[in-house]
Structure formats: C-alpha cells, structure tokens
Amino acid sequence: MRSIKNEKLKLDRQKIQLIIGNFVKYENQIYKITQLIDFNEVIGVNIKNNEAKRLLIEYIKPTPNNSIKDNGYISKDIDDIADDGWKTIEIRLNAIRPLLNSATRKEIEEHAKDIGIHFTTLYRWLSGYKSTGTVTGLLSQKRGRKNGTLFIAEDIEKIIQDTIKNDYLIKERPSIKSVINKIKIKCLEKNLALPSNNTIRNRINKITQYEFFEKRNSKNLVKDKFAPATKKYSADYPLQKVQIDHTRVDLHIVDDEHRTSIGRPWLTLAIDIYSRMIVGYYLSLDAPSGVSVGMCIVNAIMQKNKLLNQFELDTEWNVWGKFDNIFTDNGADFRSFSVEQACLANGIHINFRPIGKKEYGGHIERLIGTTMTEVHDVPGTTYSNIREKMDYDSEGNACMTFDEFEKWLLIYITKIYQHNIHSGIKTSPYIKWKEGIFGTKNTLGIGYPQIPGDIESLTIDFLPSIERTVQKNGVTIDGLTYFDQILRTKIRGYDIGYDSSNSNPKYIFKRDPRDISFIWFYDDIQQEYYKIGLANMEFPPMSIQELNIIKNNIEKTNSKVLNEYNILEGYKELYSHVDESIKKTKQQKKMIQKAKNNKKSSITSILIKNTDNSIYKNNESDIWDNDIPDFD
Incomplete structure (x- = not known):
C-alpha cells in the first residue's frame, strides 16, 4: 500500500546566483564560493571551519535571508493575488527592469526622473525585488483598503483619464508637468477638489510602454523599439x-x-x-x-x-x-x-x-x-x-x-x-x-x-490550478478522490458558528499531470501548500494521460570532448534502442496471440474493483476536460 507523508511547503521563489564570493547552503552548512569548476561543481569554503569542499550544484540551496520583510505576498500562490496586484507588479517591474543588472545611484535617479517617479520610490521597488528574489516583493504591504478601491471621486478620476488620453498620449509629447496643470485647471473649472501630483503621476505610470511609445511617437520608432530585426534574429548571450x-x-x-x-x-x-x-x-x-x-x-x-x-x-x-x-x-x-x-x-x-x-x-x-x-x-x-x-x-x-x-x-x-x-x-x-x-x-x-x-x-507555480469545495469524503477531481486530515477544517459546517447561509467556499488545488496520485492543497491563511494523497491507497502512481487511456479502455470494454565518432556512437545507441523496442513488440504480440485472451492490466483491475470511490463519469467541468485546438 502507498501512503503520502504529511508534507507541507511554503513557496520560496528565491534564486541562487553562483558567483565567486557569494554564500550558499550545502548539507545544512554555509559555504562561500571560491572557485567555479564546471557545470556540475563549484568549490566552497565552510565559514565555520574554513575547510574547502567540492559542492554539487544540484544540491546547493540559498542561504536563509533574515533581512527579507514579508509584505504578505512573498509566499502567496499566484492565483491568490488579485488582478490589480498583477497589474501593479507589471508596472513596477517595467519601471525597474533597466536597472536590474547593475546601476549607480546617479543612474537610478536619472531613470526615476525620466519616468516621473520619485527616486526613493524606485529604490524601494528595486530593493523589494532584489531582496526577495521574486516580483511579488514589488507589492506593498496591505493597509486597509482593497485592491482597486478608488482614492478619489469618479468625476475627478474621469477628468484625469480623459486628459491623459487627449492631452498626454499625443504626438506632440507634452511634459507630465503640463498635463498635471491641465488636470488641475479642469478640476477648478468644475469646482472639484484638486488631485495631488502623485495621484496623477500614478495614473500615468499605469500606461504600458507600448501604448506610451505608440501614442507619442512615430510608427517607425515603435517598430524599431518593440520589434526584433526580421533579417537577423539573434541573441547576445545564453538564455537571453x-x-x-x-x-x-x-x-x-x-x-x-x-x-x-x-x-x-x-x-x-x-x-x-x-x-x-x-x-x-x-x-x-x-x-x-x-x-x-x-x-x-x-x-x-x-x-x-x-x-x-x-x-x-x-x-x-x-x-x-x-x-x-x-x-x-x-x-x-x-x-x-x-x-x-x-x-x-x-x-x-x-x-x-x-x-x-x-x-x-x-x-x-x-x-x-x-x-x-x-x-x-x-x-x-x-x-x-x-x-x-x-x-x-x-x-x-x-x-x-x-x-x-x-x-x-x-x-x-x-x-x-x-x-x-x-x-x-x-x-x-x-x-x-x-x-x-x-x-x-x-x-x-x-x-x-x-x-x-x-x-x-x-513547479507549483506552473502547475494548473483547480478550484474545488471540500466535502466530507475529501476533494474529487477527474473522478479521483483525495483526502487528508488537514482538509477536515475546510469542510462546510466544521467550525462552530459557521454561517450555513453561505455557499461552500472553493479552495485552490494544484496537480502535476505527470503524477496524479497526489495533489497540492493551498491554505490561504497559512500561505502554505499541503500534499494530499488519494483516498484509495491501492491506486498506483500514474499520469493523467495513463488515466485517460485506462478510462477509455474501461468504457470500450465496459469494464567528454566529442567528435564525429562519438556522435556515431550516439546513433548506434539510438538504433539499438529502436531494435530492442521492436523485439519487445514482436514478443508481446506473439504471447497475446498464443494466449488468445485479452487480459486487462493490473491497474485497470484495481480501478474497476474500486469504481465507486476512484473513477466515475465526472459531470463537473474542469481544466482537464477542455479540448485545446491544435497548435499551428
């Protein structure tokens, strides 16, 4: 029988930069990198005993960063961040992007002036991104108001948006200062409160770079800036x-x-x-x-x-x-x-x-x-x-x-x-x-x-999200039921004082299509993921595509320095692998013909045996049921 350990995971989006002088964690010890050897190893010196050691890159971890200030978003699941949050991230990331590799104080201040942001604000964004290693570090800590709440009256907001559109995003390329003056004049004419300069600048900063250049410059300049060269499409360095x-x-x-x-x-x-x-x-x-x-x-x-x-x-x-x-x-x-x-x-x-x-x-x-x-x-x-x-x-x-x-x-x-x-x-x-x-x-x-x-x-960031309510028997996805004690607190009516008039809340789950024997449950309060196994522990690990094949069958039956020589050796291994596959296929077909029966796989037998609690026709639409058009 298979069992899933009670694993939990707090998302960590930190990146490791392997350069001489940086500190890394290896086998629960902190090392300072002193030499880069090859794609698999570096030399590090233990900061406690000063002993040098070869470190396998695949087992290196980032050092704990106690200076990171949690803004409430660092470990959040990407689907637990509101749309407005993602818009803010995109705007701020575009603002600091030219400064990510390296920038002097003077360059930062000049860039801040060019884009109409106070340089201390730009410093804060840049620091938040670099210290956390993730773009969610660009978000500010929540303070009372929900994302999307307007800070000014709608009629003032309309004046700001209309003026930006008609008097700023034009070919004449007026300055931000002139637009601020025009907005304030229009507000005065209508006896409205005057918006602050920062409020107006914040609205301007939400304009995408493409829209900014498209409206304020010639088509040729837009093409030169945003379109790669069609004759020679190249890159300057690896992974660019x-x-x-x-x-x-x-x-x-x-x-x-x-x-x-x-x-x-x-x-x-x-x-x-x-x-x-x-x-x-x-x-x-x-x-x-x-x-x-x-x-x-x-x-x-x-x-x-x-x-x-x-x-x-x-x-x-x-x-x-x-x-x-x-x-x-x-x-x-x-x-x-x-x-x-x-x-x-x-x-x-x-x-x-x-x-x-x-x-x-x-x-x-x-x-x-x-x-x-x-x-x-x-x-x-x-x-x-x-x-x-x-x-x-x-x-x-x-x-x-x-x-x-x-x-x-x-x-x-x-x-x-x-x-x-x-x-x-x-x-x-x-x-x-x-x-x-x-x-x-x-x-x-x-x-x-x-x-x-x-x-x-x-991996979890890139896994598809599935929203489900939690029932007494757990969570059902594609006819498979997953259960763990951690889900009990999410069952409707579990807590004393639960408001029965409310509909069942839906929670975020993620599943790896390569192994559907478990799912990840996201606890939005703790901002942690929990690994939840299948309720039926006899069910073996398998991929979503294997499950679909089995379900279809059930429905049908109702039941070194390298040179040319080395490359040729590679081809030899390739052909040998093909020949082995052919041999296995012929042997298997011969066995099936002799036996004259159509044995079901052990997996299928288990599935049919446990049809009631493992597989059934799922009427609820979910991510796996949607057909995707062929890619051209």
Whole structure:
C-alpha cells in the first residue's frame, strides 16, 4: 500500500546566483564560493571551519535571508493575488527592469526622473525585488483598503483619464508637468477638489510602454523599439531569448502491455537562440495546453541529472537556469493567464509572435523539422506527408511505448543534436553554450545562470490550478478522490458558528499531470501548500494521460570532448534502442496471440474493483476536460 507523508511547503521563489564570493547552503552548512569548476561543481569554503569542499550544484540551496520583510505576498500562490496586484507588479517591474543588472545611484535617479517617479520610490521597488528574489516583493504591504478601491471621486478620476488620453498620449509629447496643470485647471473649472501630483503621476505610470511609445511617437520608432530585426534574429548571450513551440510527433506509439498503437504524442520544445541548445521539452498524449507550456518551462530551468538517471542514460545535458525572455506563438495555450502569471512571478518576460510574422519563430520551427526528420527513421513513423508515407503501415509497425520514445528523444538531444555542427552558428550548440557561460580566450562568459532555490516551488507555480469545495469524503477531481486530515477544517459546517447561509467556499488545488496520485492543497491563511494523497491507497502512481487511456479502455470494454565518432556512437545507441523496442513488440504480440485472451492490466483491475470511490463519469467541468485546438 502507498501512503503520502504529511508534507507541507511554503513557496520560496528565491534564486541562487553562483558567483565567486557569494554564500550558499550545502548539507545544512554555509559555504562561500571560491572557485567555479564546471557545470556540475563549484568549490566552497565552510565559514565555520574554513575547510574547502567540492559542492554539487544540484544540491546547493540559498542561504536563509533574515533581512527579507514579508509584505504578505512573498509566499502567496499566484492565483491568490488579485488582478490589480498583477497589474501593479507589471508596472513596477517595467519601471525597474533597466536597472536590474547593475546601476549607480546617479543612474537610478536619472531613470526615476525620466519616468516621473520619485527616486526613493524606485529604490524601494528595486530593493523589494532584489531582496526577495521574486516580483511579488514589488507589492506593498496591505493597509486597509482593497485592491482597486478608488482614492478619489469618479468625476475627478474621469477628468484625469480623459486628459491623459487627449492631452498626454499625443504626438506632440507634452511634459507630465503640463498635463498635471491641465488636470488641475479642469478640476477648478468644475469646482472639484484638486488631485495631488502623485495621484496623477500614478495614473500615468499605469500606461504600458507600448501604448506610451505608440501614442507619442512615430510608427517607425515603435517598430524599431518593440520589434526584433526580421533579417537577423539573434541573441547576445545564453538564455537571453528562448523560443518555444509544439508539434504532433510523426510517430505512432504503443501501450505498455499489449504493444498496440495508441496514437501520436505531442512534443513541446524550447531552444536557446544564442547557442541553439535545446533547453527543455515536454512530451504528452494530450493536445497542447497551458500545462504543456508550463511543464516545458520548468524542464528548461531545472537541472537535468535526475531526469537522465531516471532513464539510465550515461550522458550529460548541462543546460539549466532562468531565462530572460520567452518567445511564443499566439495560441491559447501560450495566452493562458496562469502561464503568464507564473512567468511574471519568476521574472520571465513573455513575447508573443505577431500574427503573420513567421521569422519570429524560425529557430524553433527548424529545430522541430530537424527532430522530426530523425523520427522518420523509427518504425511507426507517419513521415511528414502522405507522399512520403505512401502505403507504409504506421500503426502496424509502431513499436515504441511512451517511455521508450521519451528515452529515444533524450538520447537524440544529449548524444547527437547538441554535439553536431549547427550551420547557423558554425559550431555545435554545446560548445557555443559552454563558451557563452565560461567565456573564451577573447571574450568573457556570463557565468552560471540563476537557478531556483526550490524546484518544487517553481513547479507549483506552473502547475494548473483547480478550484474545488471540500466535502466530507475529501476533494474529487477527474473522478479521483483525495483526502487528508488537514482538509477536515475546510469542510462546510466544521467550525462552530459557521454561517450555513453561505455557499461552500472553493479552495485552490494544484496537480502535476505527470503524477496524479497526489495533489497540492493551498491554505490561504497559512500561505502554505499541503500534499494530499488519494483516498484509495491501492491506486498506483500514474499520469493523467495513463488515466485517460485506462478510462477509455474501461468504457470500450465496459469494464567528454566529442567528435564525429562519438556522435556515431550516439546513433548506434539510438538504433539499438529502436531494435530492442521492436523485439519487445514482436514478443508481446506473439504471447497475446498464443494466449488468445485479452487480459486487462493490473491497474485497470484495481480501478474497476474500486469504481465507486476512484473513477466515475465526472459531470463537473474542469481544466482537464477542455479540448485545446491544435497548435499551428
């Protein structure tokens, strides 16, 4: 029987900057970094005994920051912050963005003057962001009034907004001072109270940069400032720009038990424009969604050692860290509000590709094409078109399971793609990436990218939110019931004095589609997450896509330095892995034919046995039931 420990988690969005002189936590000891070795290790000196030690980067944690002043938002779930809060975060982040790398007092004061904000306010915002490591540090502590409450009368507010629109956002580019004077004159004429200068400046600061430049400048200037060059779309350093996109894989895969075709998976890929390194991926049987985007971003940021060990691969994929910008298509999956919030909360700026501008996504589209060309050598391929496929039986020749294809993909990424010469950069993606991080004889590298202090917190930020009421038997999602004693206090009528006239409150839950044997429950009072397991402890760990396959079946049955030689060795392993999959498939089909029966999987048997408390047709619409349009 499986059990879930009573785990709880307070979100920690701090980032770790691995540079010489910084302090980090390792095995509950504090070390000062003295030397950077490679992508896996640094040298640190223990501040207590002064002993030097090699520190594995994947186990390094941020040091406790006792100077952080909690504004009430630091550990909040992103869905527990009001829309007005996110607007405030975006405005303030845009204001301090030019100052994030480094800025002198003079530069800060000049920038404050340029954007019409007092320099002490800008200092406070910058300090809040840097000390907490998250954009939620930009929010001010709540003081009485709710977000969105107007501080002035509606008729005064209308005068301010109309004057800003008609007398400030114009080509003549009048000064803020002249607009303030005009607003006050109009208020005097109507015998209204005069708004303060700061009130007017705050309204002006809410104007987006794009709207500001669009209304007050020429179209060419707007294009030059906000549009990347169409002829040469490049990046200046690693992780400055990352492109992401989806494709349906040109391959049929088979189920684990009967080795029969179950369709074509979807693949989400992310590429670093500077080095052309594949930084992340997400593989799923479900159509593209916000989940696909979020999980791909998490995969891109996290270190990959555990993932490679999981698939027993003796190789390296040394690409990780927070990126500055992500460039995407305009699909609904990328426009997901939760994805935008999660990116903003983690300091990632989303840029949407203008409609009809294919050059903005050229790198990722070429990568997808290159990857699918390799897939065309795998039995079960659909090829890229009917002419290539001809009369080839893709489903009949399919041999790889989902996990086997994922391993194939990892072999291709780590042993072949990243070490092949890329025509666009005249070297391999791995070498270009390494040079960008550590530098060359003639150029300086940027050093290690920032890494999340807690990968679990990062993952939770990007997981889809599900709102549910808590019933006596727990919480039901997709026909699965989750329960823990911590939920008892959230059951309607539990507390003495509970107002029975109120409807059941809904709470925020998050679930990882890769393992639905547990969910995360967010306690908005404690601002902590609790891990809640399934009520049926016999239920094994599985993904949402495995659950959907099983439910469909139940409905149907009613029941080192690398060179060309090393790359060829990678291909050899790739082909060997394919041959192994073919062999397993043939053996399994032969066994099924001899047995002449259609055995159900042990998982299915458990599910049917426990239909009453595990699976049923869920009439309540939720995030997993919504079909997402195919991504172009």
